[in-house]
Amino acid sequence: MEKQLSVAVIGGGSWATALVKILSEQNILIHWWVRKEEDVEHILTYESNPRYASDIHINLTKVKPISDLKRAVELSSVLILAVPSAFVKEILLSLDKESYQNKIIVSGIKGMIPHENKLITDFLSFEFGVKSEHLCIIAGPCHSEEVAMEKKSYLTIGASDLETGKKVAGLLSCRFVKTSVSLDLYGIEYAAIMKNIIAIACGITHGLNYGDNFQAVLVSNALQEISRFVNALHPSDHRVVCSSAFLGDLLVTSYSQFSRNRTFGNMIGRGYSVKSAQIEMNMIAEGYYAVKGINEINKELSIDMPIIKAVYNILYEKMSPATEIKIMESKLT
Numbered sequence: 001m002e003k004q005l006s007v008a009v010i011g012g013g014s015w016a017t018a019l020v021k022i023l024s025e026q027n028i029l030i031h032w033w034v035r036k037e038e039d040v041e042h043i044l045t046y047e048s049n050p051r052y053a054s055d056i057h058i059n060l061t062k063v064k065p066i067s068d069l070k071r072a073v074e075l076s077s078v079l080i081l082a083v084p085s086a087f088v089k090e091i092l093l094s095l096d097k098e099s100y101q102n103k104i105i106v107s108g109i110k111g112m113i114p115h116e117n118k119l120i121t122d123f124l125s126f127e128f129g130v131k132s133e134h135l136c137i138i139a140g141p142c143h144s145e146e147v148a149m150e151k152k153s154y155l156t157i158g159a160s161d162l163e164t165g166k167k168v169a170g171l172l173s174c175r176f177v178k179t180s181v182s183l184d185l186y187g188i189e190y191a192a193i194m195k196n197i198i199a200i201a202c203g204i205t206h207g208l209n210y211g212d213n214f215q216a217v218l219v220s221n222a223l224q225e226i227s228r229f230v231n232a233l234h235p236s237d238h239r240v241v242c243s244s245a246f247l248g249d250l251l252v253t254s255y256s257q258f259s260r261n262r263t264f265g266n267m268i269g270r271g272y273s274v275k276s277a278q279i280e281m282n283m284i285a286e287g288y289y290a291v292k293g294i295n296e297i298n299k300e301l302s303i304d305m306p307i308i309k310a311v312y313n314i315l316y317e318k319m320s321p322a323t324e325i326k327i328m329e330s331k332l333t
């Protein structure tokens with residue numbers, strides 16, 4: 001009899017919980033790593049995550065919650081990373097290089113390694129020697145809240161190797177999720193990071209009382225800004241920026257009521273400090289960290305990015321949102 005495929009989902013937040021639900025549609029075993037033993041106990045008792053996406057029912061016949069990361073990784077041939085970028089380095093470095101060999105590693109993280117400003121996939125290959133054909137990312141417009149409600153969603157699996165991409169796409173495809181594969185792994189990994197910053201800008205302008213007319217201009221200028229940056233870093237003749245992984249994810253994060261980044265930006269526009277907005281949110285807005293990294297990378301590239309510059313100045317230079325958005329406004333077309 002063929003051995004049942006084992007997948008580790010690493011992370012205890014909303015996205016990890018939603019991915020566990022999607023994977024539970026397959027005939028596989030899911031070793032779900034959550035960092036606190038008390039959360040493992042809660043999941044085993046109540047069949048739900050205590051703090052994030054708690055309305056998702058966890059099918060314990062397929063899902064095995066575990067707080068021992070080493071064991072979860074040992075038991076699995078596919079690893080899916082779904083922790084916020086701020087914590088991923090520390091979590092990954094708690095295991096040795098050997099632990100990651102000959103496994104497919106999939107990043108569901110829409111952020112970069114802090115301070116180093118590396119993509120998660122680059123970090124995995126430089127730090128642990130993971131082969132490029134074993135690396136994938138999960139991109140596309142998909143909020144965990146809608147996965148919980150089984151609303152039809154589309155995911156794009158970014159891969160360098162088509163066969164690996166197809167394997168991961170197969171794992172994440174189900175009744176309510178359709179998947180496709182893109183070989184533009186770098187392009188969509190950067191796009192997934194940058195759209196979070198744009199959603200913060202959308203939230204800020206909404207908080208400052210700008211309307212839908214302005215937001216449409218902001219988002220269309222943002223797509224050009226993202227394209228300029230990604231094309232400068234990783235030129236490609238095959239990049240399709242109007243695809244779901246670029247434009248689709250930009251739109252959903254900029255407009256959705258569920259977006260953490262838009263919600264965070266809205267609070268900033270309404271006068272909250274960064275600290276108070278973060279405390280009130282309970283969930284992570286990746287764009288806060290991403291804008292620092294992208295701004296640093298751009299010091300060498302000097303690409304014209306007025307939206308990203310405005311968000312950086314507001315969040316890190318303590319500039320007035322109203323003043324910065326006025327400056328940005330004059331640069332949009």
Ligand SMILES: NC(=O)C1=CN([C@@H]2O[C@H](COP(=O)(O)OP(=O)(O)OC[C@H]3O[C@@H](n4cnc5c(N)ncnc54)[C@H](OP(=O)(O)O)[C@@H]3O)[C@@H](O)[C@H]2O)C=CC1
Pocket residue numbers: 011012013014015016035036051052082083084085087108109110111142143144145282283284286
């Ligand atoms: N939510 C979504 O719909 C989607 C999210 N993503 C991406 O998934 C990634 C994870 O985000 P998401 O699931 O939303 O995050 P959440 O905000 O839902 O959860 C935060 C997670 O971070 C953990 N955490 C907090 N502090 C620490 C720490 N010091 N060390 C280790 N872990 C810590 C929390 O654990 P604890 O409760 O124990 O503190 C919790 O599991 C992000 O990159 C995001 O962009 C991608 C697509 C969709």
Ligand SMILES: O=C(CO)COP(=O)(O)O
Pocket residue numbers: 110140141142143196199249252253258259260261262284285286
């Ligand atoms: O990436 C996402 C949807 O595709 C999630 O975005 P938020 O973190 O802003 O909710």
